[in-house]
Amino acid sequence: MKIEVALIGNPNMGKSLIFNNLTGGRAHVGNWPGKIVEKKTGRCTHKGVEMEIVDLPGTYSLTANSIDELIARNYIVEEKPDVVIDVVEASNLERNLYITLQLLELEANIVIALNKWDVAQDLGYEIDLKELSNLLGVPVVPTVAIARKGMEELKDAVSEAAGAKGKKKMPSVSYGGKIDELVSRMARVLMMDEELSGVYPVRWLAVKILEGDGEVLRLIEKSPVRQDVLRIASEARDVLEEDPEAVLAERRYSIISEILKKVMRGARPLTLSDLLDKALLSRRLRIPIFLALWWALFRFTYDVSALFSDLIDMLFSWLGGLASTQIDNPQLASLVADGIFGGLGGVLVFLPPIFFLFFGLSILEDSGYLARAAFVMDRVMYKIGLHGRSFIPMLIGFGCNVPAVMATRTIDRDEDRILTILTNPLMSCSARLPIYILIGSAVLGSYASTPCTCLGSLSQL
Amino acid sequence: MFVMELPMYAVPSLRNVAIHMWERGRLFLTKAGTIIFLGIISVWLLSNYPWEAVHQGGGVLLENSYIGIFGKSVEPIFRLLGFNWMASAALFFGFIAKEIVVGTFATLFGLSESAENLSSVLRAEGIFTPLTGYAFMVFSLIYVPCIATIGVVYRETASWRWAAFTALYQLILAYAAAFSIVAIGEVDRIRMRGKAGSGWMVYYASILGAMYVFFGSAELFLGLRSLLSPSGNASLFGAPADALGGSPRS
Numbered sequence: 106m107k108i109e110v111a112l113i114g115n116p117n118m119g120k121s122l123i124f125n126n127l128t129g130g131r132a133h134v135g136n137w138p139g140k141i142v143e144k145k146t147g148r149c150t151h152k153g154v155e156m157e158i159v160d161l162p163g164t165y166s167l168t169a170n171s172i173d174e175l176i177a178r179n180y181i182v183e184e185k186p187d188v189v190i191d192v193v194e195a196s197n198l199e200r201n202l203y204i205t206l207q208l209l210e211l212e213a214n215i216v217i218a219l220n221k222w223d224v225a226q227d228l229g230y231e232i233d234l235k236e237l238s239n240l241l242g243v244p245v246v247p248t249v250a251i252a253r254k255g256m257e258e259l260k261d262a263v264s265e266a267a268g269a270k271g272k273k274k275m276p277s278v279s280y281g282g283k284i285d286e287l288v289s290r291m292a293r294v295l296m297m298d299e300e301l302s303g304v305y306p307v308r309w310l311a312v313k314i315l316e317g318d319g320e321v322l323r324l325i326e327k328s329p330v331r332q333d334v335l336r337i338a339s340e341a342r343d344v345l346e347e348d349p350e351a352v353l354a355e356r357r358y359s360i361i362s363e364i365l366k367k368v369m370r371g372a373r374p375l376t377l378s379d380l381l382d383k384a385l386l387s388r389r390l391r392i393p394i395f396l397a398l399w400w401a402l403f404r405f406t407y408d409v410s411a412l413f414s415d416l417i418d419m420l421f422s423w424l425g426g427l428a429s430t431q432i433d434n435p436q437l438a439s440l441v442a443d444g445i446f447g448g449l450g451g452v453l454v455f456l457p458p459i460f461f462l463f464f465g466l467s468i469l470e471d472s473g474y475l476a477r478a479a480f481v482m483d484r485v486m487y488k489i490g491l492h493g494r495s496f497i498p499m500l501i502g503f504g505c506n507v508p509a510v511m512a513t514r515t516i517d518r519d520e521d522r523i524l525t526i527l528t529n530p531l532m533s534c535s536a537r538l539p540i541y542i543l544i545g546s547a548v549l550g551s552y553a554s555t556p557c558t559c560l561g562s563l564s565q566l
Numbered sequence: 567m568f569v570m571e572l573p574m575y576a577v578p579s580l581r582n583v584a585i586h587m588w589e590r591g592r593l594f595l596t597k598a599g600t601i602i603f604l605g606i607i608s609v610w611l612l613s614n615y616p617w618e619a620v621h622q623g624g625g626v627l628l629e630n631s632y633i634g635i636f637g638k639s640v641e642p643i644f645r646l647l648g649f650n651w652m653a654s655a656a657l658f659f660g661f662i663a664k665e666i667v668v669g670t671f672a673t674l675f676g677l678s679e680s681a682e683n684l685s686s687v688l689r690a691e692g693i694f695t696p697l698t699g700y701a702f703m704v705f706s707l708i709y710v711p712c713i714a715t716i717g718v719v720y721r722e723t724a725s726w727r728w729a730a731f732t733a734l735y736q737l738i739l740a741y742a743a744a745f746s747i748v749a750i751g752e753v754d755r756i757r758m759r760g761k762a763g764s765g766w767m768v769y770y771a772s773i774l775g776a777m778y779v780f781f782g783s784a785e786l787f788l789g790l791r792s793l794l795s796p797s798g799n800a801s802l803f804g805a806p807a808d809a810l811g812g813s814p815r816s
Contacts (some may be wrong), residue, residue: 463591526722535590548698
């Protein structure tokens, strides 16, 4: 018997190590057809079963957004390998199971390799393997790839799964009443197109269409049921009132946390990072916290830099005074004193605020909050008709609009891109900060940081 | 899907923060040494010449300078917003680089002659009331982006139409936002029977201004969507062909 096995999983979870362990390191390295991404294949024989193993690119998810994800996904959908080994990091189930759910939707024949099992045990995780296997409906094998542990068991599970292929019913991922109903209805419609449903799992197609997956939408372009499908998709948008893609992703994560509740026993080690996220990203608090931090940033910038600005101001006033008394020619004296020292001094006074603004922004960035701010703003962005991906250019626009406009190149749809470009100059670049500080302190005195925050958040819109 | 890897929270490294801070600061310094410097020299030239007309009888008559003449000529446009000719001129030069707005004020008031700092001069001269000051801030936030930005918009969209459109719509939006702030503030002042200085009116105005810009922008996006989508369907969420990218695009 000869079977085809694909290896999939997040990057850096030990997928390559498992590949090397299984194949003995003898790999055939080529390219994926028409792509620059490397394709590794190898063989092994286990108890009379010959396995051809393909190492898919490491990915976090199976959307159509990057070449890597697309290759992995297309391979699973179109080549239909007999078994897919999903390499999952035991101590990081929450993130890793996301791809597992997507594989279930693809109706792949999965075997989970629960890698870095030893690390998870050292950390004090107690994972109920049986329960996990039951809930997902797939075999789970603990492995320690680096010590070559669990490899025989993995091969056993793979050949067993290959034998059982198509015989057992895989559980379907349930997104809850409303969405499930829409998905089933769309799946029924898609069923009628035999050309499509012969190749692709219809539920998966339906979910991807709801998510607005470009690749799948191209697939159904010529389908006779296209109109009906798109009508259901637009209905879904109305019913959900939010980006279906975001809703579905959120549902997947809540399914995962349901599973984890049942599977992880004892004290689930909650990292400090998780705790912080619980507070900072909670539904009710995330926007107030975001605004409060923004206000604090401006307050900090304004207060701390004041002293330094005064020093620079004094220096240039002194230089200007010196120039006007030492230079005889009145025109030249005025040029040097008023023009150069006065004008340039007036601008350079704002060097400290810019330093401190970016000091504060870098702290927010390095601490990991800025990435979360993008997450917080994603929904707001969507509400006003911009793409979630627009947030990064917007953030850069806070420094300077020029690199920000260039950064829109990562946005794939032309309309989204042009919208992001056109609205980017509304971001308050750092050059505008001096104006707020000057006018703010001139007319509003010590209240100045409040309108600065308002303007800062205004520019976020 | 916009799947974002959320990194773990970490204590920021001071080294990293310092490097980033210095990079931004250096950019600002470079800009100050080049385009801002040139802009400020031209502001100085325009505000001191014709020399004889400006420097009369030991005093300085800025109104007679080129910049004064120019500022006065555009002042009527901004009078509704309560900006005087100096503010108008500063905004004009801000088109070169927004830093020059501040630089223009500095040059106009010839800072070297007084030890006071610029913001107290502005306060003493009474150029802005809290309300018009706020309007001025909002205006400078929104109005025409600097030359460099317009240039890059042209390069990235490969169309002068979009570049010109950016400049124009921002100008209009800025004017509308600033005007609504001033108008709301004025109404509030009249309601308070002329008792100015209730700080709250500025807050009212700022909140309303923010809302205005928000809804104004939302409206604009909707409009833009319909402009951009070939089907001409203005609906943001409901158009299957447009929203799902299934329609053929030229």
